[in-house]
Amino acid sequence: MNNLVINEAFLAQLEVLQMHIKDNVAGLFGGNHRSKTHGSSCEFDDYRDYEAGDDITKIDWNAYARFDKLYLKLYLDERRLHTRIYIDASRSMAHGKNEKAEQALRLAATVAYLSICQLDKVSIYTVRDRKVETVIENVAGKDAFINVIGRLNEIEFYGDSYISDAILPENVGYGDGMSVIISDFLTENNYEDAIEYFVGKKRHVLCIQVLSAEEMNPTSRGKMHFFDSEGTQKAYRKNIDRDIMKAYREALAYVIDTTRLFCLERGADYLLARDTASLGELFFGDLADMGVVK
Amino acid sequence: MTLSFLFPLGLIGLIGIPILIAVYIIKNKYTEQTVASTYIWNVSNKFLKKKKKLPKIAGILSLVLQLLSVALISLIIAHPVLTYPDAANEYCFVLDGSGSMKATKDGKSRFEIAKEEIADVIDGSVNGSVYTLILATDTSEDKVFELLDDKEEAISLLASVEPSYSAIDVDRARQTAESYFAENSLAKVYLVTDTDYERHENVEIINVSRNEKNAAISEVSHILSGGELTVSAAVKSYGIEGDVGVRFYLDGSEEAIIKTASLSEEGDEATVTFTAKTAGYNSFRISLDLTDALSEDNEVVCYNVNSESTYSTLIVSDTPFFIESALETVTGIDARAVTIEEYERGEDKNGEAIQKTGYGLYVFDSYAPESLPKDGSVWFFGLEENVDGIGFSIQGLVEPKEHVNLTLSEPNSTTIERLTDELVGEKLYVKKYIKYGVNRYDEIFTYNKQPIVFANENSYENRQVVFAFSLHDSNMAMLPDFGILVRNMVLYSFPDILERTGYTTGEKLEINIPASCTEIKITTPSGRIEYPVSDAAANEFVLNEPGTYTIELGRIDTLPLTVNASARLCSSESDLNGVGTDFSLTDEGTSEGRDGIYDDLIIYIIILAVILSLDWMVYCYDKYQLR
Numbered sequence: 038m039n040n041l042v043i044n045e046a047f048l049a050q051l052e053v054l055q056m057h058i059k060d061n062v063a064g065l066f067g068g069n070h071r072s073k074t075h076g077s078s079c080e081f082d083d084y085r086d087y088e089a090g091d092d093i094t095k096i097d098w099n100a101y102a103r104f105d106k107l108y109l110k111l112y113l114d115e116r117r118l119h120t121r122i123y124i125d126a127s128r129s130m131a132h133g134k135n136e137k138a139e140q141a142l143r144l145a146a147t148v149a150y151l152s153i154c155q156l157d158k159v160s161i162y163t164v165r166d167r168k169v170e171t172v173i174e175n176v177a178g179k180d181a182f183i184n185v186i187g188r189l190n191e192i193e194f195y196g197d198s199y200i201s202d203a204i205l206p207e208n209v210g211y212g213d214g215m216s217v218i219i220s221d222f223l224t225e226n227n228y229e230d231a232i233e234y235f236v237g238k239k240r241h242v243l244c245i246q247v248l249s250a251e252e253m254n255p256t257s258r259g260k261m262h263f264f265d266s267e268g269t270q271k272a273y274r275k276n277i278d279r280d281i282m283k284a285y286r287e288a289l290a291y292v293i294d295t296t297r298l299f300c301l302e303r304g305a306d307y308l309l310a311r312d313t314a315s316l317g318e319l320f321f322g323d324l325a326d327m328g329v330v331k
Numbered sequence: 332m333t334l335s336f337l338f339p340l341g342l343i344g345l346i347g348i349p350i351l352i353a354v355y356i357i358k359n360k361y362t363e364q365t366v367a368s369t370y371i372w373n374v375s376n377k378f379l380k381k382k383k384k385l386p387k388i389a390g391i392l393s394l395v396l397q398l399l400s401v402a403l404i405s406l407i408i409a410h411p412v413l414t415y416p417d418a419a420n421e422y423c424f425v426l427d428g429s430g431s432m433k434a435t436k437d438g439k440s441r442f443e444i445a446k447e448e449i450a451d452v453i454d455g456s457v458n459g460s461v462y463t464l465i466l467a468t469d470t471s472e473d474k475v476f477e478l479l480d481d482k483e484e485a486i487s488l489l490a491s492v493e494p495s496y497s498a499i500d501v502d503r504a505r506q507t508a509e510s511y512f513a514e515n516s517l518a519k520v521y522l523v524t525d526t527d528y529e530r531h532e533n534v535e536i537i538n539v540s541r542n543e544k545n546a547a548i549s550e551v552s553h554i555l556s557g558g559e560l561t562v563s564a565a566v567k568s569y570g571i572e573g574d575v576g577v578r579f580y581l582d583g584s585e586e587a588i589i590k591t592a593s594l595s596e597e598g599d600e601a602t603v604t605f606t607a608k609t610a611g612y613n614s615f616r617i618s619l620d621l622t623d624a625l626s627e628d629n630e631v632v633c634y635n636v637n638s639e640s641t642y643s644t645l646i647v648s649d650t651p652f653f654i655e656s657a658l659e660t661v662t663g664i665d666a667r668a669v670t671i672e673e674y675e676r677g678e679d680k681n682g683e684a685i686q687k688t689g690y691g692l693y694v695f696d697s698y699a700p701e702s703l704p705k706d707g708s709v710w711f712f713g714l715e716e717n718v719d720g721i722g723f724s725i726q727g728l729v730e731p732k733e734h735v736n737l738t739l740s741e742p743n744s745t746t747i748e749r750l751t752d753e754l755v756g757e758k759l760y761v762k763k764y765i766k767y768g769v770n771r772y773d774e775i776f777t778y779n780k781q782p783i784v785f786a787n788e789n790s791y792e793n794r795q796v797v798f799a800f801s802l803h804d805s806n807m808a809m810l811p812d813f814g815i816l817v818r819n820m821v822l823y824s825f826p827d828i829l830e831r832t833g834y835t836t837g838e839k840l841e842i843n844i845p846a847s848c849t850e851i852k853i854t855t856p857s858g859r860i861e862y863p864v865s866d867a868a869a870n871e872f873v874l875n876e877p878g879t880y881t882i883e884l885g886r887i888d889t890l891p892l893t894v895n896a897s898a899r900l901c902s903s904e905s906d907l908n909g910v911g912t913d914f915s916l917t918d919e920g921t922s923e924g925r926d927g928i929y930d931d932l933i934i935y936i937i938i939l940a941v942i943l944s945l946d947w948m949v950y951c952y953d954k955y956q957l958r
Contacts, residue, residue, distance in 0.1 A: 132367035223368035249367060262361040265369040273372035274361060280379060288375035 084108045118214030119160065119175070120152035121240075123204065124192065125220030126163035126170075130247070131194030132266040136312035137247045141219045142189045144245055147316055148217050149173070151330065153182045157214060163192055164220070167202040197267045201230035212239030219245045222296050223252070232305055242305035243329060246296055249312045255285060334411055337516065337533070341408030347401040355394045396946035403939045412517060420460045421478075421515055424449050425508045425534075427524035428468040428494040430836065430904030434525070434543045434624040442494045444539045445523040450486050452521065458482070463511060463518075464489060467504035469497040469837045469901075474507075496627060496877050497837030497901045501526075505914055508534070512916045522914055525907065532915035540908060543624030544570030547905035548577075548617055548631045549600060551833075555612065562605045564617045564631070568594035569906050576620030579605040582613050589620070611635065614895065627877045628905045632897040634832035634879075642825045643667075643689070647674045648696030653808035654712075657817035664821065671698045692824050697801050708794040708824035713801035715765055720790035723769035723797070734760040737776040737783050746773040750786055750796075750819045754812050761807075764800040775816070784816075786823060796820045828884065834898040840872040842882060848892075850885035856898075874898035 087096055087107035100108040122145045131138040149159040159182065161173040172192060173185045200220065209216060216235040222228060222244070235242045257263075258277045265271030275281055293309060300307035306329050310319055324330045336342065366372075426449065432442040453462055462485045464475040475492055479485045512520055512533060520533060525540040549567040553560060566575055572594055578587035592601035605617075612635050619629040644666040646654055651668040658664045673679045674687070693704045699716035703709065709721075717725050739756025742748035750773065759776065764783055775796075776784040783799045802808045807816075830841045844851065844866040851869045853861045856878025863869035874880060877900045884892040903909075 129367040132365070137367070221368065223370040225370065252367065252371065257362075257364060260359065260361045262363045263369050263372055264363065264365045266365055266367050271369050271373075273369040275372075281375065284375040284378035284380075285371060287378040288371050291378070292371055292374060 083111045085111055117177070118152070118155075118157040119210050120149065120157050120215045120217065121209060122148055122159070122161045122217040122219065123169065123200075124161065124163050124172075125198050125200065125218070125222075126165040126192055126194050126196075127198035127224075128195050128266045129198075129221055129223060133249065133251065137221060137249050138192075138194050140247050140310060140312040140314075141245075142192065143316055144219055144247070144310060144319070145217070146186055146189055147320060148243075149176075149186070150182065151320075152215070153177065153179055161189065162207075164198055164200050164203045164218075166196045167199045169203045169207050197226070198224055199226045200224075200228035201234075202227070204231040205234055209235060209238055210240060215241040215243060217243045217245065219247060221248055221252070222246050223248075223292070229299055232300060232303060236303045236305060242300070242303070243308065244296065244300050244305055245308045245310050246293065247310045247312060248293075253289065253311060255282070337410035337412060339409055341410065342405055344401060344405030344408055347405070348398055351394070351397055351401060393946055393949045396942050396949065399942050400939060400946065403935055403942065407935045407939065410516075420456060421463075421518035422452060422456060422460060423463040423465065423508065423511055423515065423518045423520045424452070425465045425467055425504055425520070425522045425524075426475075426492065427499060427504075427522070427526065428466045428492070429499040429525075430494065430496040430627065430900055431525055431625070431907050431909065432494040432539075433496070433627060434545065434907045435626075436541050436543045436624055441525050441539045441541070441543075444541075445525075445537070446489055446492070448523055448537050448539065449489055449521070453482055453485050453489070456482070464492070465504070465507055465511070466492050467499045467501075467507070468495040469499055495836070495875055496898075496904070497835075497875070498903045501911060501914070505916070509916045520916060524911075526909045526911045528911040528914045530913040530915055532917075534914055534916055536914070542570075543907050545624045545628070545905055545907050546571035546575055546594065546619060546621060547625070547628035547900070547902065548619060549902055549905070551617060551631050551633060553615070553633065555609075558608060558610050560607045560609050560612055560615070562607075562615060562617065562633075563602055564605070565600050565602045566592040566594065566619065567600040567905070568597055569908070570597050571621065571623055572596060572599075575601075577603045578616075578618045578620055579607075580616040580618075581607050581609065582615070624907060625900070625905060628900040628902075631833075631899050632879055634895045634897060642691045642821060644692040644694065645669070645685075645687075645690040646694040646696070647671060647698050647700070648694065648712075650803065651694075651696065653802050653813070654694055654696060654817075657808075657814050658821070660814050661818050661821045674698075674700075692821070703789055703791065704793070705791045706793075708796075709789065710796045710798075710820065710824070712798045713765065713804070714797065721797075722787050722789050722795065723767045723772070726766040726768050728763060729766050730763040734762045735764075735778045736760055737778050740774045740777060744773055746786060746823070747775065750775050750816070750823055752819050753815050754819070755810075756812065759807055759810060759812065760805060761800045762804040764804070767797070767799055786820075794824050794826075796824065828882070828892060828894045829896055832894075832896045834874050834896060836874060836877050836898050836901050838874055838898070840870060840874060840880070840882070840896065842866075842869050842872075844869060844884065848884045850883075850891075852883040852885070852891075854881040854883075856880065 084097065084100065085108070087109045091109050095110050095112075097108050097110045100106075124141050124145050129137075130141055145161055149161060152159045153176070156177070158175050158177045159173065160171065160175055163170045163172055172188050176182050176185055198220065200218065216238075218228070218231065220228065232242055232244065255277075260276045261274070263273040297307040297309070306327055308319065308323055308327070308329075310323075320330060426445055428442075432440065432445065434441050449464070453460075456462075459480065460482075461478045461480045462482075463477045463479070464485070466473045466475050476485060476488050479488075508520055508522070512518060519535065521535050521537055522528075522531065523537045523539060525538065527538060527540070528536055546566060546568050548564055550565040551562065553562040555561075560581070562579060564577060564579075566577060575592045575594060577590050577592050579590070580587050588605050588607070590603040590605065592603050594601055607615075614632060614634045616630065616632045618631075621629070623629065642661075642664045644658060644664055646658075646666055646668040647670075648654060648668065649670050649672075655666060655668050658666045669679055669685050674685060677687075678684050688704065688706055690704070691707045692710065693700075693707055694710040694712070695714065696712040697715070699714055699718050701718075703718050703720040711721070714721075715725065715728065737756075737759045739751060739754055739759075740747055742751050754775075756776070761778070761783065764778070764781075766781060769782060769785065769787060772782055772785040772787040774782040774785045776782075781799075782797075784797070786794065786796045789795045807813050826843050828843055830843065834840070840853070842851075851863045853863065853869070853872060855861070856876045861872065863872055874896075877898050880896045880898065882894050882896065884894075
């Protein structure tokens, strides 16, 4: 696998971005995300009547002087989130010139870095066949991240992908951050349950569908016998003519729309990432437009 | 009905059919390719509309059309010809009209047999057929008749053709036949000849040779020297073997000198030599004493160029003795001498009128005529007064203290060489002479670089010889050189009318027409009389027949000049068993003309164009989805 194409200039640009997690979240203390609960951040939220046992340092004495009643100043709490990134490591992601796999790794690294920058924890997993394997777990802090990010290069892409079968048995956390699935989603196998599982676990879900240029616009014409890289039993044999190409384009649009609508209906974010698209386009363009980053 | 092909090699193109099928089979194999995922492809099946039937058969349809195209192209190249048994045909006969076709055996010549063969083909052809006859000779390929559809008329016209006496130009005959064939590619072309051709395509050869035997006088040479005429004749065998008598006749004599030439085998050549005592001769004839297939090459007649002219001369002199005496020694001179007074009066002492024109030569001795004769050569002796048109000026009389010795000029030109031939040039003295100013001349004798005796051309382009002295002022008339010089001057003044008298059939006459000539009449060996209208036309006259040609040159106020020339049969025609290399006609075709290749194939070409168009449409339909 090629080295990750993430240069310093790009990372410097990323530092101005923040992951925007929907809803206030649960999580550990010390993060950079506002929680639903009140805590010790500097951001004022509300007043409430003083009750016995409350921290007297948070009494607003100015309000007492004016209203002759004790009010307690409430501040928003900021929590550390846990970003979990699941990379589809099946053979279809690495077929051909590896562009899809490389793009998937670049996206994973970038999302992870954004999270690290917001003082969140990051875990990166691979999904292959019916298993989830840990690549990086609970990494926090830039130094630690830089030390372990090289492991992404060691990921091997082979086998099939059963995303739901792999993820459902796993502990994916509850309400403590974002779950990112990076896959081509070109499978008859179930991945929808996994998305619903994440949503059920109150996690912010981002599905990134990576497709190659050849998949977006196939160039093969004439009598073709296609074999699926994930298994020879899957095949397609036809004379590729204009009708077939028209049907293909309709099918492609159908697959993309189905995935996107499924995500949107469940409150998950969806991003279509062509393997040729630059990270700048994706993060400063598409994800920023979607409000996933700001 | 039979199907034949003009170019069967074109059918090699049919190999393209199995090749095309093989390509189609190979091309129709599915290309295997592994893709990241076949998921979208399989999903696309849901969106695929039912295909129409045409696209499904487009591939096989394209193949069928391409196979048809290949087959048609091959057929077009092969040029199929359908022949119906009872269908009318076109016949083209190229008839060899060379001299060898005159070879006779059993009373019939080859040419007659050739005509019978052609007549048989015409007679046996289906009514409605058309016939063309090309008679190939050395000078032309005459279409005796072309596309004639009347059998009787064709046979009648065929009967009237005769061969020439010379060789034919085979290439030209072939080109004529080929141009005909190009426009009438369905025609049956026959070459009726006595030559055996090694190769002949698109032509059927009818060989009328019957192994006739022949002998011929192949070469004749002669030399007249020391009062003896020696003639050598080479006799060549073309199948004749044994002793052949050779007869030699001199000057029309009936008595012959007979010698024998021994021929041992075909191709053998024997030379016989005849010798006759004679100071001169007019002609001699050599003939073979045998009967062979071709009699035209058994006799040769040779005429003496020099004796073929008579030279009429007018001498104007008060003392003509020397000149007249010298001229009498020259053969053929018909001289008339008159005094100056008689000449000016216009009649002689007998009252007989003196014609002042119509002579081949005018001699003026110490006399200047009023005008220069226009119709003959002129000699001047001691001319002291100017005459218009003489081409030189008179500068005055020179009288040296002592007689001067004349110097003979070096023969540095053809004219001087001719005029000084055999002259000694010694001890020739002149007491006095006239100095002339002349620019263009050929000097014979000079003194002190002054031309004393010289030749030039006057303004009428007649030849002129000028003596700058009177014979009485010189010892010239006493010297042997004078007679020789006069003879040379006569030969110079009367150029030979014929450069040569021996020709071969097919050659053109080479004749020098004198300025005084008013009419040319040529009588051929067969008695035909021709009147060429100009010098150029006379020199374009082709000697088509072997034998003696008589040429008469009419002149003003005098008898015509008569010369003879002989033509012998072209030696190549004596070989009666000639072999040719190639007489093939290539069908280059033109878009014009009846039944041309374009006409035949137009339907094929149209069908081919339609098929190729259909194939292109199917291709576009299949590849570019034009729907």
